[in-house]
Amino acid sequence: MGSVHLLYFAWLREQLGRSEERLDLPPEVDRVDRLLRWLRQRDPALDSLAGSGRAIRVAVNQRFARDGDPVRAGDEVALFPPVTGG
């Protein structure tokens, strides 16, 4: 399986200290919820942020995504807090 392009925004970006990264996914990481679980396992900082009770939203290829939505090699996956524009 190839890599996904991960993007981070707002306090998530600040707290992690990076705005993007490319990661090679194991084959079993094929959905949004599995990706989040896998990311939390490999990154204690992300794990503690996700476990702090603050909501994290996900977009896949620039569309809002839910837990069961597929993630594939070549996808752009963004993690961010609930939006506060307008």
Added chain:
Amino acid sequence: MIRVSVQAEPFDAAAEIAALSGVGAAVGGLGCFIGLVRADDRPGEPPLAALVLEHYPGMSESMLREVAEQACARFPLLGCTVIHRFGRLPLGEPIVLVLAASRHRQAALDATGFLIDWLKTGAPFWKREERTDGSSRWVEARPADDHAAARWKD
């Protein structure tokens, strides 16, 4: 006519109104909403100096376009304009412009409300408050905004 823009620079509301009014002689009314950085003082905290807006380049434009297309599908519009700014916006600066043009006022006013309610919950922008002492913190999403958007659900 749909026009959307995500930009750092200020917008010219009068020019945008003139452009949208000019889409056709059938335009009988135009709804307008402008969101501004307001003084949001809290007891015991230094005054607000500015909002810093971050966005998701690419997705922010496409979501504004999608929300504008939804407004055109839902209301009998002749056109609409949605402009959202990003970057550091000091107190009093305009943040967002929403215009909706229709033959009659009701559709223009309703579509304007629909657009601003939806872009608050559906467009990837984030606000950080900057206080006069240099401290800053990210604005939390408000349940009231979700409720405002939800009232447009059928």
